[in-house]
Amino acid sequence: MSKIKLQLADSAQTSLESDALVLLEFEGTPRPEPGTVLTPYRESGEITGKSGEFTLLHNLSGYQARRVVIAGAGKRESFEVASLWKLAAAAARLLKGKGAKNIAIALEAGFDSGDHVSATVQAVIEGAWEPDTLKTNTDKDGSHTIDALTISVPATSPALEAALRAGQVIGEAANLTRDISVEPPNKLTPMALATHAQAMAKANGLSCEVLDQDRMRQLGMGALLGVAQGSAEPPALIVMEYKPAKPSGDTRLALIGKGVTFDTGGISIKPSEGMEKMKYDMCGAAAVIGAMQAIAQLKPSVTVLGIVPTVENMPGSKAQRPGDIVTSLSGKTIEILNTDAEGRLILCDAITYAKQLGCTHMVDAATLTGAIVVALGHNISGVFTNNDDLLGRWMSASKTAGEKMWHLPVEDEHRELLKTVYADIGNVGGRAGGASSAAAFLKDFVGDTPWIHVDIAGTAWLDDAKPYMAKGPTAIPLGTFVKLATQWK
Ligand code: BES
Ligand code: MN
Ligand code: ZN
Numbered sequence: 001m002s003k004i005k006l007q008l009a010d011s012a013q014t015s016l017e018s019d020a021l022v023l024l025e026f027e028g029t030p031r032p033e034p035g036t037v038l039t040p041y042r043e044s045g046e047i048t049g050k051s052g053e054f055t056l057l058h059n060l061s062g063y064q065a066r067r068v069v070i071a072g073a074g075k076r077e078s079f080e081v082a083s084l085w086k087l088a089a090a091a092a093r094l095l096k097g098k099g100a101k102n103i104a105i106a107l108e109a110g111f112d113s114g115d116h117v118s119a120t121v122q123a124v125i126e127g128a129w130e131p132d133t134l135k136t137n138t139d140k141d142g143s144h145t146i147d148a149l150t151i152s153v154p155a156t157s158p159a160l161e162a163a164l165r166a167g168q169v170i171g172e173a174a175n176l177t178r179d180i181s182v183e184p185p186n187k188l189t190p191m192a193l194a195t196h197a198q199a200m201a202k203a204n205g206l207s208c209e210v211l212d213q214d215r216m217r218q219l220g221m222g223a224l225l226g227v228a229q230g231s232a233e234p235p236a237l238i239v240m241e242y243k244p245a246k247p248s249g250d251t252r253l254a255l256i257g258k259g260v261t262f263d264t265g266g267i268s269i270k271p272s273e274g275m276e277k278m279k280y281d282m283c284g285a286a287a288v289i290g291a292m293q294a295i296a297q298l299k300p301s302v303t304v305l306g307i308v309p310t311v312e313n314m315p316g317s318k319a320q321r322p323g324d325i326v327t328s329l330s331g332k333t334i335e336i337l338n339t340d341a342e343g344r345l346i347l348c349d350a351i352t353y354a355k356q357l358g359c360t361h362m363v364d365a366a367t368l369t370g371a372i373v374v375a376l377g378h379n380i381s382g383v384f385t386n387n388d389d390l391l392g393r394w395m396s397a398s399k400t401a402g403e404k405m406w407h408l409p410v411e412d413e414h415r416e417l418l419k420t421v422y423a424d425i426g427n428v429g430g431r432a433g434g435a436s437s438a439a440a441f442l443k444d445f446v447g448d449t450p451w452i453h454v455d456i457a458g459t460a461w462l463d464d465a466k467p468y469m470a471k472g473p474t475a476i477p478l479g480t481f482v483k484l485a486t487q488w489k
Helices: 039-043 081-097 114-127 158-182 190-203 213-219 222-228 275-298 343-356 370-376 388-401 412-416 434-446 478-486
Strands: 005-009 020-025 054-058 067-072 102-106 148-152 207-211 236-242 252-257 259-263 303-313 325-327 333-335 361-366 381-385 405-407 451-455
Touching: 005 158, 020 081, 054 081, 067 081, 081 102, 081 114, 102 114, 114 148, 114 158, 158 190, 158 275, 158 478, 190 207, 190 236, 190 259, 190 275, 190 303, 207 213, 213 222, 222 303, 222 325, 222 343, 236 275, 236 343, 252 275, 252 343, 252 478, 259 275, 259 343, 275 303, 275 361, 275 478, 303 343, 343 361, 343 434, 361 388, 361 478, 370 381, 370 434, 381 388, 381 434, 388 405, 388 451, 388 478, 412 434, 434 451
Parallel strands: 005 148, 020 067, 020 102, 102 148, 252 303, 252 361, 259 303, 361 451, 381 405
Antiparallel strands: 054 067, 207 236, 236 303, 325 333, 381 451
């Protein structure tokens, strides 16, 4: 996708030239308009200001724009940055479908902060994204694009210009994450994922090392390799690094993403119904790659490593069996009780490797358990931690990013569930508290290093298209990753 042309304007809304000018209308406070054109719309109840309502008017008198779009924004008191994000993304999707190429969105006083400007740009870039790049017929939603966006504010400033750029960087990074996530599993093999990471790193001046199977064997990553051995596709461990010009301290922050390019379950095979969705089991990895791009471009003062263990979980003739015992990089032995609990097996070796690389803080994102979907549904990601300070930073970053998260427990009792007779730890703990016992498994390898685990199994993929988002990958928790790094002190 070519880059959208962006600009901030403080000229009068009526003089903005565009294919469509979006104006916010709040419930109960009709916006003052030149003339009385809107009066019949309001009287007939066609324009109420309710959230989600869009009214398109062509050649509205007094306006230069070809179309004016009155966008319902809901109640003024409850209009948050996240509400603006949804409104702008929905407007972009609607107008793109109508062939508008050049759009303008007017932000009025009170809704014109840097966060508002960033969110608007990000929303339009992300809203315009479509998952149909591999369609060859003509009914592609992706054939329509938005080429230019003007955001009108009461007064421009260097801070708002910077916010405009930041919104663009994050929106483009989120779309990179989506492009990678939506690739089918026959194309997106572990090596193809590594190629994406290398291309991103090269384009953005980051270092990127890819450890292959032989190297991982030398190092002793038995847990990761055990998962990979059932597939003809070789695994990889990708390590990207961003080094600030002037680091503000000794922090080395690791972002770790689960990169299972397809999860059949292995010998503990999954039911065939819905299995095609298991191509999304690398969304954590794609969010890390996208976040590293945004971090490279926004240049925070903290060192950030992006670490992606990637495998395909297949039931080939060399596949590991339930009952196998593998030795992880940490030296701990693991009894494989269910080959479908493979995410934690690749993550534990990545976590140990991050510690060997001197990481002082770690965040992992993984489509790890069906249990988290049962617990929290599709809008809230589950957060687990061993450190309250890092939890505070993470939750505040998630709030700024508009990605909903909920802190859940990981306690000694969850670790108890993983005890086995034959090895140091088993890879499953039973149905009850499944998301917490999965977190307890990871925590056992983390030790004292401050760590966050985010279970995105419910939130990484949108099953039904929304007015503001296409069906498919959501890029969560890319926004929180980026805010965590840029807000680091
Ligand atoms: N990738 C899945 C997680 C998943 C399952 C996401 C279903 C969405 C829907 C993960 O590798 C997995 O299979 N987890 C198992 C773990 C179990 C065997 C302990 C699960 O949650 O069923
Ligand atoms: Mn699985
Ligand atoms: Zn999985």
